[in-house]
Each structure stands twice: as C-alpha cells, then as structure tokens.
Amino acid sequence: MESININTKLDLITDLWKPRVIAELNGQHVKISKVKGEFVWHDHKEEDELFYILKGKMIMEFRDKKVDVNEGEMILVPKGVEHRPIAKNEVWMMLFEPKHIKHTGDVESELTIKEYKTI
Amino acid sequence: MESININTKLDLITDLWKPRVIAELNGQHVKISKVKGEFVWHDHKEEDELFYILKGKMIMEFRDKKVDVNEGEMILVPKGVEHRPIAKNEVWMMLFEPKHIKHTGDVESELTIKEYKTI
Numbered sequence: 001m002e003s004i005n006i007n008t009k010l011d012l013i014t015d016l017w018k019p020r021v022i023a024e025l026n027g028q029h030v031k032i033s034k035v036k037g038e039f040v041w042h043d044h045k046e047e048d049e050l051f052y053i054l055k056g057k058m059i060m061e062f063r064d065k066k067v068d069v070n071e072g073e074m075i076l077v078p079k080g081v082e083h084r085p086i087a088k089n090e091v092w093m094m095l096f097e098p099k100h101i102k103h104t105g106d107v108e109s110e111l112t113i114k115e116y117k118t119i
Numbered sequence: 120m121e122s123i124n125i126n127t128k129l130d131l132i133t134d135l136w137k138p139r140v141i142a143e144l145n146g147q148h149v150k151i152s153k154v155k156g157e158f159v160w161h162d163h164k165e166e167d168e169l170f171y172i173l174k175g176k177m178i179m180e181f182r183d184k185k186v187d188v189n190e191g192e193m194i195l196v197p198k199g200v201e202h203r204p205i206a207k208n209e210v211w212m213m214l215f216e217p218k219h220i221k222h223t224g225d226v227e228s229e230l231t232i233k234e235y236k237t238i
Contacts, residue, residue, distance in 0.1 A: 001195065001197070002186060003187060004192060005192045006192065023169060025167035025197075025215065025216075026216070028145065030215070047145060049144070050144055050149065062120060068122065069122045070124075072124065073122040074122070074141075074149075075122050076120065076123070078120070081120070096144070096215060097144075
C-alpha cells in the first residue's frame with residue numbers, strides 16, 4: 001500500500017488516446033489518459049463508464065446532445081449509450097470502469113487498444 | 120447525462136466524516152467527503168477501497184506503517200486490511216468503493232453511517 005501520484009503517472013504518458021491502468025479494485029480499473037481530437041463513436045453494452053477531467057475541457061458527444069465537461073468535472077456514460085469524446089485542445093483525464101471493458105466497444109478502429117498497460 | 124462538478128458538490132458538505140454519493144456505476148459508488156481528525160480502525164472484509172485526495176494531506180495508518188497521501192495522490196486499501204485515515208488539517212477526498220460497503224466495516228462507532236446520501 002503506497003500512495004499513487006497522478007501527476008507523476010501522467011508524466012509517463014507521451015501518446016494520445018491510450019489509457020494506462022493506475023489502480024485495480026473490485027473488478028474495476030482506474031485509468032488515466034491524455035487525449036486530443038475526436039474519438040470514435042461507440043458504446044459499451046454492459047459497462048457504465050466514468051470520465052473525470054484533470055486538465056482541459058472535454059466535450060462528450062451523444063447522439064442527441066453535447067455536454068461540456070470542464071476541469072474538475074466528471075460525466076457518467078451509462079451502458080448502451082453511444083458516445084464520442086472530443087477534445088479541441090489536449091485533455092488529461094481519469095477513467096473509472098470495469099477491467100474487462102473493451103476500449104471502443106464493438107467498434108474496431110485504429111484507436112482500439114487490445115490490452116491495457118499498467119504504469 | 121450531465122457533467123458533475125466536484126467543487127459544487129463539495130460546497131454542499133458542511134460536516135466531517137460523512138461521505139456523500141455523487142455517482143453510481145457498475146455496482147460501485149463515487150463519494151466525496153470532508154474529514155479532519157482520526158477515524159476509527161476498521162477493515163472491509165470483501166471490498167477494496169480507493170481514497171483520492173482533492174485537498175490537503177491525509178495520513179493512512181496501517182498496523183505496520185503510515186503512508187502520507189498528499190493532494191493529487193490516491194491510495195488503494197485492499198479488502199481485509201485494517202486501516203485508519205488521519206487528517207491533521209481538513210482534507211477533502213473522493214472515494215471509489217462498492218455501493219454496499221459498510222462505512223466502518225464491522226466496527227460500530229459514533230462515526231458509522233447507516234445510509235449514504237446522494238448529493
């Protein structure tokens with residue numbers, strides 16, 4: 001049991017849209033990621049997903065609306081709901097989701113990650 | 120699906136050691152709490168627990184060591200491990216844990232919460 005420094009972990013990330021695992025508990029992962037640009041439309045059939053913005057401003061696009069998620073804010077995307085994260089400028093985020101979740105749901109994309117790395 | 124502002128939620132809390140639920144997903148709760156002083160020794164037999172420090176400095180005491188957890192850091196307490204959070208000055212924190220977790224484990228205390236409120 002040691003403390004986990006988020007900024008120290010963020011410093012290790014030099015790429016975009018590739019979440020890294022920083023903690024695992026109760027079958028869930030805590031991940032961090034740096035993102036910029038538009039992700040792909042996707043949903044997760046069985047998993048709710050939480051995005052917490054550490055730096056910058058994300059827009060979470062749904063089929064019927066867009067929601068601004070600013071630094072210090074979070075948004076919960078319920079299972080089965082199509083969504084697409086957008087970051088006009090670089091955004092640093094924390095994710096909380098089941099460990100077996102598929103990165104882009106059933107959508108295959110060049111952004112799809114097959115296996116999450118722990119840092 | 121709306122954004123959840125952590126500082127706005129924190130402003131609603133005027134007491135200590137009473138976590139409030141701000142999100143529920145995959146059978147887990149995200150809670151926030153303000154704490155100061157020493158909590159009671161306890162463990163959670165079946166639940167891992169994550170503490171993320173939003174403001175201030177917490178000390179997580181275990182039976183064999185104490186760990187400083189500073190602002191921007193988190194600590195994972197695995198199930199079955201006795202622990203006691205200590206805050207010399209007021210600390211604001213976020214918690215990730217299963218929704219059915221008992222606040223003080225099997226220990227009954229004046230600090231024990233029977234039912235978590237959502238804000």
